[in-house]
Amino acid sequence: MNRPGIKDVAKLAGVSVGTVSNVINNVPTVTPERIERVNAAIAQVGYVRNAAAKTLRRGVASAVGVLVLDLNNPFFMEAAEGVTDCLSQTESFMLLASTQASVEKEAELLTLLESHAVRGVLLSPAGASLAAAEEIVQRGTPVVLFDSIATPPTMSSVSVDDASGAALAMQHLLGLGHRRIAFLNGPEDVHQSQQRKRGVDTAIARWSGKEAQLITHNLDSYTIRAGAAGMTKLLAEQHPRPTAIFCANDLIAIGASMTAREQGLRIPDDLSIVGFDDIALASQLSVPLTTVHQPMFQLGWRAANLLLEGAIVRHETFSPELRVRRSTAPPS
């Protein structure tokens, strides 16, 4: 008992296979009476169209590949929701996989997607080299870079302006009157850390009010644990202690505020804290976190859209927005 095909439908409806195909694909030339007859036959035999045959014939599948560094990272998943949303208006769908930040895995998956004739792939590159991506682009599969600083002439890209986000956070703290501010940054070799540092420096440099003092620490990861450790070090080393802390992501901010509370500091009364990312947790904390919101959903949406539009290469940068909540206040 094989799965019913287009032939079975055609026979039952008393039409040719071409007509069945036209009905399935909404070709407008078919008469209403026949459309109905075909649809009835489809329902009766339980016909499900064979995607492989369609792809083989058409030369391109209706899937879009999405390669992220880590499935557990909420950013990528929010972006993935954006991708899904954009694609849901077309007949395309998302094929999601993780490169686990490995360049080899990335190359492997890229080839896999290419072999499946996907319409294109959204790639959050694992390394600095885009060689593997370049290769499949050369052979005809378009790639859109996602959250990458590279802007090659062969691939579109979407990214968030990390520097201006960091500047926004610093301006907020400076504007509130803070003059002794610590910056708990991520690892030095991550491009996001570099951009955020740049934004911080710009904001300080532009500040025309009374001089402000900045203490920068590079942590070894973007985690709660690192944030807590960073805060402990800060409180031990800095006297007087800073009145505000800008953290390079929300997890660091959560770790820092936990440590601060344990040391008896109240937030925001004794210490203001700003995060970055605006993960779901940020607004749920007992003291909701002021943070720099990254438009991940839109980022994913737009990346998918660029892929579907095809043709011209474009590099788009999204502006993050400051979400002021209760973790920041003027210094006491």
Place this chain on the structure above:
Amino acid sequence: MNRPGIKDVAKLAGVSVGTVSNVINNVPTVTPERIERVNAAIAQVGYVRNAAAKTLRRGVASAVGVLVLDLNNPFFMEAAEGVTDCLSQTESFMLLASTQASVEKEAELLTLLESHAVRGVLLSPAGASLAAAEEIVQRGTPVVLFDSIATPPTMSSVSVDDASGAALAMQHLLGLGHRRIAFLNGPEDVHQSQQRKRGVDTAIARWSGKEAQLITHNLDSYTIRAGAAGMTKLLAEQHPRPTAIFCANDLIAIGASMTAREQGLRIPDDLSIVGFDDIALASQLSVPLTTVHQPMFQLGWRAANLLLEGAIVRHETFSPELRVRRSTAPPS
């Protein structure tokens, strides 16, 4: 300039297309000399095998579909890593999508996967009805249920024993000497809440020591916010206050402990807290959380494995494990 096919490779290598196919598929009859010649040709023309043609011919794709309720949920994503890991040993790969807990979306995606002739699908059902899944199983696409209490005769399933996990947590608290314990449970209509409540009750009933007192609250969601609100209510209503709290998930536990700390209670000195799930955050908190670990990675791995094994329907339940960390201690 079309993509090179098997014919181009065959011509260049001076062999038939059948031989090229045999080389690609590691059929052991080909002579080493020809294997080398074909591989050289493949590399030279940049051949990438057309997956659609392969699937059409073979009748089944090398993909496995995975349908989860929510991409942002870390459980599903950890399970997805398990699936990926299991599949990486075969030539299969994962096709991941979210049903957004919608029954209609689920039916739609199920059909989509079926049309792609996936080897099978791992499904975390959105509703109580398995009608749509049953349908594709009937037509020949196997389904393995994931984190569902249903155990139909047509589909295998893997799930975690929520009741025994909850019992583990309660036993731990009772064993430490707590006799006045609160249970902050999730919404009543969620099957996980029901099972966890059952486990709590069993543990209390079995407890042969001095009588223990249990206060149960059903929260309206499994979130930090709900946990914080539940804790506030608990502290306002219960005098004397409980000495230990078991929360139906880690997020509730985090919310509860935030509120407790704000009220000046120290953890675990004044209050012991146990969570459920063991999300990544749990071990990273400033007071690492004692919690019930769910083996999501293994769950995903095993589900994928059951699918690949095929044939017999099997229902497997995994046992959660208590991870004792610093948030619990004997009552003072």
Place this chain on the structure above:
DNA sequence: CTGAAAGCGCTTACAG
């Protein structure tokens, strides 16, 4: 061990 050939289930010019 190898090659020639059929055929998987569609889509798409083409002729009528």
Place this chain on the structure above:
DNA sequence: CTGAAAGCGCTTACAG
């Protein structure tokens, strides 16, 4: 507006 037929790129008996 409809049907007959070619062909997408593979895999797989089959004959040699």
